[in-house]
Amino acid sequence: MKIKLFFLGVSLLLCSAGFAQKNLNNYKYVIVQNKYDFLKEADQYQLNSLTKFLFEKYGFEAVLEGENFPEEMAFNRCLALSSDVIKDSGMFKTKLSVQLKDCNGALVFTSQLGESREKEYKVAYHEALRDAFKSIELLNHKYEPKSEGSLPAKKTISEKVAAANVEKEKEVARLKQELEALKKERETSAKAVKPIEPQPKKVVPVTKSLPAKAQILYAQETPTGFQLVDSTPKVVFKIKKTGRKDLFLVEGEDSVIYKQDNKWIYEYNTDAGAQQKELNINF
Template sequence: MMKIKCTLITIAFFTVFSAFSQTNLSNYKYVIVPNRFDFLKKKDQYQLNSLAKFLFEKHGFNAFLEGEDYPEDLKRNRCLALRSNVSAESGMFKTKLKIELMDCNDQIIYTSPMGESREKEYEKAYNIALRQAFEELGKLNYAYVSNENVSSLTSTSSTSQQLDVKNEVSEEIQELKAEIENLKKAKEIAKVEEKSDESPVVSKPNNREVSPELSKVITQPVNKKDSSDVLYAQPITNGFQLVDSSPKVVYKISKTGIDNVFLVEGKSALVYKRGNNWVIEYYVEDTMKTEALNIKF
């Protein structure tokens, strides 16, 4: 009787785990396969990377080798794709491979059971072990489900996350309110300067002196970054997350009451539009630093 209970519990566990994995995977439209796995010395050695791409597609995934021409929606939003990896645990008599799938924040979404082979030749052993590792992935019956079709459970979870984000951001907004007001005044003063042909001394509208802090904001030089460092803006609650081509989340920015001015979550920093360019401003000790950002919305 005890054995039957244990068996039923085990079956129930794997059923729930399988359903959970399937739901997670269904939220992602693409899979990116690297050109070389870490345990191999060459790109596509033993044609293992090409085999992985083929097996992903066989089980319903839309897979691309790293560096291929990606679809437009994937170019705009790298978080639509999972990054795949295959790791090896080879012993004296067995070759073992497992598959890992990670999201754009490097969080592991899925790990397969080990595929095994006793073949002595690496090419045969890797081929057999990889195909075996893919067998469990195939049983999940993957099918992409867009955000518009997620379940009410996901919607409830999303609402909870939104409330958490709001609570975190509100505290930072309170801390940076003074900086936003200073920035707003500084931008107004900068507009007056642009219209004037006089010397580049900060003007004093309404006969009021300009504080040293506002002068720093206006005259702070911008450190230009490499034009290839493109950050893709992806909408989140109350703002955007800025993702590089890895893809990796570099900044999370929250909207303020001022157009084109954002708070940077986790930092005492602002992102705003200066002319036709986006910049980020932050303090290093008592010195304000300004850097240009190449943001694609």
């Protein structure tokens, strides 16, 4: 009976190791902490450096916290596992185990409990950690990308970045077209209401004092839009709402304020042509 139980236990252990190996092979990187909770300093006793070394020895690409991530890992955090070393209580032994968690914080692997009877801290920690890594060594880790839902290769990442830039350029071009159409609409409406001799196009004087980019303008709602005031408080602009959420007409001026790339832009006309200035608006 005892022999049967022994073989059953061995079988379950082998199945568990095979399952862990299959899952962990889908991960290419391991992020190693700079400091473990049971120690007082970062990389104390060079334990974190040893952890990184052992992961690389057994097939992973290890990255210390704070280092620049590889490009594919920066775009796809789930390519990496986060590691931690846990100290277990023991009267006469130093006991350490290694844990691995996925990008969602779920625990996917716990090593065997490594032990050491050495009294000197550095020697004991290093011996116990190497002992714990024996179960990671048995995994024979080899990175195997998932066939579906896998993280993109470097070429795919570059293509995605390029596509995002194209979409951004299209959005900017579309916004400029809408601004031009809005200006033409205003000019047509003005001519229809006041069929008089053409007046010279209003130009913002060169002496107009524009707020510095760093100066914060505070938006106060009005019946037709907002008034933008500085910290004095002084009204710098009165703006009217349009059909677009992030586009406003400036009262008394042939100018507009709109949002582009998460920045507020004040576009106005001068003798030299259309000019732009970035504003810092707090709505």
